[in-house]
Structures are given as C-alpha cells and as structure tokens.
Amino acid sequence: TLKVQRPPSLNSTNIVSSLETLSLDGYFSFENNHHAAKDFGNMYHFLPSAVLHPKSVQDISNTIRHIYEMGSASELTVAARGHGHSTQGQAQAHQGVVINMESLQKLEMQVHTGKTPYVDVSGGELWINILHETLKHGLAPKSWTDYLHLTVGGTLSNAGISGQAFQHGPQISNVYQLEVVTGKGEVVTCSEKKNTDLFYGVLGGLGQFGIITRARISLGPAPKMVKWIRVLYSDFSIFTKDQEQLISSENSFDYIEGFIIINRTGLLNNWRSSFRPKDPVQANQFSSDGRTLYCLEVVKHFNPDDTKTVNQSMENLLSKLSYIPSTLFLSEVPYVEFLDRVHVSEKKLQAKGLYEIPHPWLNFFVPKSRISDFAEEIFGNILTDTSNGPILIYPVNQSKWNNKTSLVTPDEDVFYLVAFLTSAMPSSTGTDGLAHILTQNKRILDFCATAELGIKQYLPHYNTQEEWQAHFGPRWKVFAQRKLAYDPLAILAPGQRIFRKATRTS
Ligand SMILES: Cc1cc2nc3c(=O)[nH]c(=O)nc-3n(C[C@H](O)[C@H](O)[C@H](O)COP(=O)(O)OP(=O)(O)OC[C@H]3O[C@@H](n4cnc5c(N)ncnc54)[C@H](O)[C@@H]3O)c2cc1C
Numbered sequence: 001t002l003k004v005q006r007p008p009s010l011n012s013t014n015i016v017s018s019l020e021t022l023s024l025d026g027y028f029s030f031e032n033n034h035h036a037a038k039d040f041g042n043m044y045h046f047l048p049s050a051v052l053h054p055k056s057v058q059d060i061s062n063t064i065r066h067i068y069e070m071g072s073a074s075e076l077t078v079a080a081r082g083h084g085h086s087t088q089g090q091a092q093a094h095q096g097v098v099i100n101m102e103s104l105q106k107l108e109m110q111v112h113t114g115k116t117p118y119v120d121v122s123g124g125e126l127w128i129n130i131l132h133e134t135l136k137h138g139l140a141p142k143s144w145t146d147y148l149h150l151t152v153g154g155t156l157s158n159a160g161i162s163g164q165a166f167q168h169g170p171q172i173s174n175v176y177q178l179e180v181v182t183g184k185g186e187v188v189t190c191s192e193k194k195n196t197d198l199f200y201g202v203l204g205g206l207g208q209f210g211i212i213t214r215a216r217i218s219l220g221p222a223p224k225m226v227k228w229i230r231v232l233y234s235d236f237s238i239f240t241k242d243q244e245q246l247i248s249s250e251n252s253f254d255y256i257e258g259f260i261i262i263n264r265t266g267l268l269n270n271w272r273s274s275f276r277p278k279d280p281v282q283a284n285q286f287s288s289d290g291r292t293l294y295c296l297e298v299v300k301h302f303n304p305d306d307t308k309t310v311n312q313s314m315e316n317l318l319s320k321l322s323y324i325p326s327t328l329f330l331s332e333v334p335y336v337e338f339l340d341r342v343h344v345s346e347k348k349l350q351a352k353g354l355y356e357i358p359h360p361w362l363n364f365f366v367p368k369s370r371i372s373d374f375a376e377e378i379f380g381n382i383l384t385d386t387s388n389g390p391i392l393i394y395p396v397n398q399s400k401w402n403n404k405t406s407l408v409t410p411d412e413d414v415f416y417l418v419a420f421l422t423s424a425m426p427s428s429t430g431t432d433g434l435a436h437i438l439t440q441n442k443r444i445l446d447f448c449a450t451a452e453l454g455i456k457q458y459l460p461h462y463n464t465q466e467e468w469q470a471h472f473g474p475r476w477k478v479f480a481q482r483k484l485a486y487d488p489l490a491i492l493a494p495g496q497r498i499f500r501k502a503t504r505t506s
C-alpha cells in the first residue's frame with residue numbers, strides 16, 4: 001500500500017526538537033536517558049527520544065497538548081514513569097517522551113486530620129514518604145503494597161494490593177480525588193462525584209487515560225507496633241480454609257497474606273529470618289521432609305498500653321486455626337519496620353549484586369472456586385523443585401473492590417492473589433536461568449488459558465490487542481470508549497502495548 005509521506009516540515013527529528021520551543025518550569029533531557037529505558041524487570045529496554053523533568057503540572061499539560069496538537073503527523077508517545085518498578089517495559093516509551101514523575105515539584109504533602117482524615121500528595125510521591133509524613137499525625141494510609149518504594153501514580157494505575165486488602169480493599173478503593181492530565185493535555189480534577197468516568201477510568205487504568213499529578217488518599221489511625229506471626233501447613237485445603245475463615249470474620253487480624261515454600265532440602269531456617277519460634281525445641285525438630293509447605297502470615301496492630309488485650313485477641317484468633325503446632329513463629333516490631341519489610345530484603349539483595357537482574361514476575365487473580373485446581377497443577381506438576389523467589393498466595397473479598405474502576409478481577413465473591421516473584425540468575429542456563437523461568441511461566445499461562453479457570457492477570461502484560469480484549473472481556477467496550485474520550489491519539493503509556501498511536505505514516 002502507498003505509504004502517505006509526512007510533510008517535509010514535520011519529520012521525527014524536528015518533532016522532537018520542537019519540544020525545545022516549549023517554555024517550561026522544568027526541562028527536557030535529550031541524551032543520557034538510559035535510566036528511563038530500564039525497569040525492575042530488566043528485560044525490556046526502550047530508549048526514549050527525550051525525558052521531561054517537570055517542575056509543575058503545567059509542564060506536563062503543555063508538553064502533552066503540544067504533541068496532541070501535532071495530531072497524527074507526530075509519532076511521539078508519552079509515558080509517565082513513577083519509580084520504574086514495572087517488569088515488562090510498561091513505563092517506557094520507545095523513541096517517545098518519558099516523564100520523570102518523581103521530579104514533579106514535590107507538592108507539600110498536606111495531611112488533613114479530623115473525622116475523615118486524608119493526605120494530598122503528588123502523583124510522583126513514594127508511599128514510604130507518605131507513611132513517614134502521616135505518622136507525624138498518628139495517621140497512615142489503610143491499604144498498602146508489600147513494598148513502599150513505589151509511586152502513588154504507579155500503584156493507582158494498577159491497584160495496590162497487600163495483606164490489608166481483605167478489609168480495606170486495594171489502594172484504588174482508598175482514593176477520594178485525583179488531578180489528572182489527559183491525553184489532550186487538559187488538567188482535570190476528578191472524584192466519585194466530579195468527572196466520575198475519568199476518575200474510575202484512571203484507577204487501575206494502566207496509565208491509558210491520563211497522568212495522575214495529585215491524589216487525595218484516605219487515612220486511618222496508625223498503630224505503633226505489630227505482632228507479626230507465621231504458621232505452617234502441609235495441607236493446602238486446610239491452609240486455604242483457615243485463610244478464608246480469617247478474611248470473613250469480624251475483629252480478625254489487620255493483615256493476612258501467605259506464601260508457598262517449595263524446598264526439597266527440608267530446611268526451614270532460610271525463611272525464618274527475624275522470627276523466633278514460640279516453641280524452639282519442637283521448631284528445630286520440625287522438618288518439611290521435602291514437602292511443599294504453606295505459610296500463613298498474619299499481623300495484629302497494637303499500642304504498648306494495650307498488650308494484654310492484643311494477646312487475648314491473638315490467642316483467640318490462633319486457637320481457631322489448624323496449623324502445624326510446632327511451627328508458630330512470632331515477632332514483635334514497630335509498624336513502620338513491618339510495612340517497610342521488603343525494602344530490607346531489597347537492600348540485602350543489592351548488597352549481593354542480586355537486585356539488578358531479570359525479574360520475570362507473574363501475578364494472577366484466581367477465583368476461590370478454582371484455587372485448588374490451580375494449586376494442584378502448578379505446585380503438583382509445574383513448580384516441583386524450586387521457585388526462584390517468593391510465591392505469595394492469599395484471598396481477598398470482592399465486596400471491598402469497586403467494579404467501576406478499570407481493574408479486571410474474577411467475578412467471584414472471594415478471589416486469591418497469586419504472585420510468582422521470580423529472579424533469574426544472569427547467564428545461567430540452569431533451572432534458575434531466565435530461559436527456564438520464561439518456559440515455566442509459559443506453561444503456567446498455557447495451563448490457565450486451557451483450563452478455563454476464570455483467572456485474570458494482575459499487573460497484566462500482553463503483546464497483542466486481541467489478548468488485551470480477552471483480558472478485559474465485556475469491559476473492553478468501556479475501556480476503549482474511555483481511551484477515545486481521554487487519549488484519542490493514543491499518546492499515553494505505550495509501554496502497556498494496549499493501543500498503537502495512529503499516525504499518518506502508519
Ligand atoms: C519489589 C516490588 C514489590 C511489589 N509489591 C507489590 C505489592 O505488594 N502489591 C502490588 O499491588 N504491587 C506490587 N508491586 C508492583 C507495583 O505496584 C507496580 O509495578 C507499580 O506500577 C510500580 O510503581 P512505579 O511507581 O514503579 O510505576 P512505574 O513502573 O514507573 O509505572 C507503572 C505504570 O503506570 C504508569 N504510571 C506511572 N506513574 C503514573 C502516573 N503518575 N499517572 C499515570 N500513570 C502512571 C506508567 O506509565 C506505567 O504504565 C511491586 C513491585 C516491585 C518491584
């Protein structure tokens with residue numbers, strides 16, 4: 001077919017250099033942008049033509065409007081980059097513009113105390129900074145991720161899930177208001193009552209409809225300490241029955257997660273870290289005999305002057321569980337230390353040079369009715385020797401999630417988050433190498449597809465729009481309508497590979 005040539009006045013070089021004509025509070029960098037071409041996954045590296053370091057929301061608005069007004073003559077796309085902790089290039093823009101959201105003028109974090117406390121933050125703010133600021137007022141966000149060195153814009157573009165989600169819903173269920181720059185460069189304030197469709201579209205919207213420049217996050221009272229408990233099971237159905245009982249009871253724990261221990265050595269020491277066994281003698285005699293074990297991890301908040309009450313409540317909750325008695329491990333730590341726990345592992349891995357390596361992660365939502373079939377195949381036939389990293393598994397209550405957002409979940413009242421958080425040893429051709437792990441991931445994905453378990457990917461990654469339409473299912477229509485309404489030229493977040501920018505030469 002005849003390729004329509006772009007008018008000589010507009011070619012990719014002068015489209016990029018036209019960015020320099022913009023009067024900004026911040027600035028563009030046109031070289032040494034390799035940082036913007038990498039992410040936590042260390043598997044995709046798309047170099048941008050320019051990186052915007054905004055000092056104001058207007059910088060972002062002016063840049064996007066400039067590209068939008070060039071219309072289909074320009075191939076430039078724009079990716080907001082939070083902390084770059086995606087794993088498959090989702091925050092990258094090949095030959096496009098990456099916006100370094102962390103350099104957005106860190107708007108004063110404004111904590112509002114009172115009956116319904118909240119905090120106003122920049123979309124580029126890290127959750128760890130929000131925690132430290134809100135704690136000064138005895139407050140904190142109610143819903144977290146396991147790791148806090150992520151940005152508000154990044155987690156709200158997905159969901160933001162951790163062990164509090166069974167009770168408070170994911171982070172996208174704890175947002176009162178957003179300020180968003182759309183794919184036309186408009187700056188829009190939105191909430192449940194105002195510009196409602198944009199508000200819900202952006203939450204879980206994979207960066208497709210606008211760039212979150214400010215967010216109003218709901219807060220609750222923050223405890224000083226937590227009781228951090230781990231217990232083991234060797235029977236998967238007893239493990240999941242206990243988890244499901246805990247997420248459905250009143251006055252339960254404040255955090256409920258779980259993870260799988262696949263280790264044929266039988267030794268448990270490597271995962272116990274700071275935990276002291278309640279019964280050291282029995283614990284040291286315990287051996288997994290090479291069986292796959294299931295660890296329930298729960299936390300109870302408390303303040304030093306209510307130790308007696310929390311101990312009673314904890315004993316009462318534990319008495320209803322059917323874990324292996326000798327495997328109760330207890331730790332008592334400050335709330336902040338618990339919330340920032342993954343950062344501790346991160347620093348240990350960095351010290352060993354094991355952090356900047358490929359992370360072919362795979363995350364799923366699995367309906368409660370199919371979790372046993374899923375586990376039987378995955379842990380019985382596919383992952384039988386080792387897991388190359390943590391495997392998280394815990395249930396959440398759909399009733400705490402708002403189905404108007406863009407997030408896709410299974411349509412059952414309870415579903416599980418299952419996260420395969422693998423690391424690949426560079427240049428290894430063994431079972432810890434990238435090729436082996438990617439093959440295993442493919443086997444898992446193929447099983448999920450053929451077994452028709454009603455599974456959905458979390459932090460989804462697909463390569464074709466057909467696969468994305470299958471992911472969204474009946475919700476694809478609304479998702480595509482929102483794209484047309486808020487980012488009609490498909491300028492935003494190209495790294496998700498959902499929409500391709502329409503250009504005159506394509
Ligand atoms: C060690 C580790 C632990 C994790 N633990 C959890 C967990 O427990 N629970 C959980 O839910 N997730 C978890 N995640 C996944 C994490 O929530 C997502 O990868 C998240 O997107 C990363 O945030 P980020 O700021 O690095 O986003 P980036 O990777 O920078 O961006 C992610 C996507 O959002 C877009 N985006 C970024 N900022 C904005 C913005 N301001 N407005 C609009 N779009 C934007 C980007 O274009 C991209 O498409 C974890 C990730 C890592 C690496």
Ligand SMILES: Cc1ccn(-c2ncnc3[nH]cnc23)c1
Nearest residue numbers: 146147342345346349390392421
């Ligand atoms: C890179 C890394 C090292 C440990 N982790 C994690 N450990 C436990 N839970 C997690 N959740 C997300 N990342 C997690 C992640």
